[in-house]
Amino acid sequence: MIELRLPNSRFEDLGDAIRLIWRETLYADFPKRELERVIRRKYRVSPQITARNGTLIIDTDYKKVEGFIALYIQNNLGALLRNRYTKRKVLYIHEALDVPLLGYNAFGLIDRGTNLIQIRGVSGCNLSCIFCSVDEGPYSRTRKLDYVVDIDYLMKWFDEVARIKGKGLEAHLDGQGEPLIYPFRVELVQALREHPNVSVISMQSNGTLLTDKLVEELAEAGLDRVNLSIHSLDPEKAKMLMGMKSYDLDHVLEMAEALVNAGIDVLIAPVIIFGINDDEAEAFIEFARKIGAGKRWPALGFQNYVPYKFGRNPVIAKPVPFKEFYAWLRRLEEKTGMKPLVLKPSHFGMEKREFIPLAFRPGEIVKAEVVLPGRIEGEMLAKARNRLIEVVGTRAEVGDRIRVRIVRTRHGIYIGREV
Incomplete structure (x- = not known):
């Protein structure tokens, strides 16, 4: 046997x-x-x-x-390969595929003109928050596949980006979903910690996949901060907002404290939907104080709910203008003494840096090779000039060579239409 x-x-x-x-x-x-x-x-x-x-x-x-x-x-x-949490097919992106890791939102690297670089090694989420801006999670109606980027390939591209952007970088692990789904999560933190241009390593997370063992591993690897998405301190309301009956609020709160105890700073990051959870603001502040969040950076990062074209926009969620939202935050600062709640890039040591040069200009028509299927119907990914382009409204297939009109270049995210 x-x-x-x-x-x-x-x-x-x-x-x-x-x-x-x-x-x-x-x-x-x-x-x-x-x-x-x-x-x-x-x-x-x-x-x-x-x-x-x-x-x-x-x-x-x-x-x-x-x-x-x-x-x-x-x-x-x-x-x-499939994602254990979304059950969707997974495309594994490695060096042999020669797929650029700049230009697309769902995986790779994103430069928004500062010393913070977003690192997206995986797509997909284990939760289905009712306000999710990209309709992620097990109950998604639009996302048809997920991606995982090989860690060596991801670091190869990060090396090149870091060379251009310089020293004092914050490497921020985030994504269209939950970064802890990334199979090389600890190894990625460790590789970034050893990089000479990286000063801070942070991560966005909903906290549900954390364990005592994983917290210890992330701390030893060198993770500095977790922006923890907790949207209610009421167990039943939290399950509703997170879109999962299995959501365990107590576990997430325990992990928040475990992170702090392990030396990883925590920023509590609730999405505020007025009329739903704005009445919990003071409770969030009290919890942050209780666990000792915000030792090096702000303890809270309240976010204003914003509807998105391809997101989930529940009827119960009523958007509030940002002017009113910031006024609400300032009243909270005065009432609770918790400052800052109105956050600025300087609170995180963020500074403007020169953008990685754009490869295309809006309106330009380029010849591109289709290299991967996209995440939603009618979307394909094409490459040209060592960048990815999200081509929308197309029936092209992998391997096709097509002409694409560039319609968007903001922050080096390229969107085009086949012509």
Whole structure:
């Protein structure tokens, strides 16, 4: 009998299939009949395959089968990968694909003209917040696939961006979803900590995937701050806002305290929907004080709810003009003594830096190669001049060479239409 284990992986028996869970965040299902068939064709043996205690069990003593099936699984893993939380197909972006990591919102790097660089190694979320600006999570109606960027490839591009942007950078791990879904989350923090141009490493998170062990690993790797998305301190209201009945507020609050105790600063970042959770503002402030949040940076970052074209915009959410929102924050500052609540880039050490030069100008028509499917219907990703372009309203397929009119270039995010 052969007992097969693979690094950073565990196996589960689904009955008709074997599920490989890789780095806790991704999975791939291998039909048992297919695994048994490839073994039979190769070695003329017909073993039964099961999984137990995270191990793949192959009912044979023919030792060569172990290396063969391990290689078969590894070679076919990429085509079968799915996100454990969204269940969507995952496209694994690595150097051999030669896909640029500048130009697109869902993965790669984003430069908004400051010393802060957004790093997006993964798309997808384990929650489905009712106000989500990009319709993310398990209940998304528009997102059809997810991406994961290989860490070595991501750091290769970060090296080039950092070379242009200079020293004193803040590397901010965020994304269209939950950054802790990234399978190389700890390794990424460690690699950034060792980078000579990085001074601060921060992360956006909803906190649900944190554990005591992961908090310790992130602290040891060098994470400086977590902007923690907590939108209500009432368990039932929090479940409603987060869009998941399984949302465990107590766990997230415990993890907030664990982060502070581990030496990672915490910024509580509620999205305020007036008439829904604005009455909890003082409770948020009290909680932040209680756990000792905001030792190096502000303790709270209240956000004003804003509807988005491709987001979820619930009927109960009534937008408030920013002028009124800031006036509300100033009244809170006066009443509670918690300052600053009206935040400025200087509170985070952010400063203006020269933009990475734009590769295209609005209205320009460029020839581009379609390299990946996009995340929503009618969207494809094309590359030109070592940048990605989100091409909307197209029926092009991967491999096609098309002409694209650039319609948007803001912050180096390129959107175009096929012409």
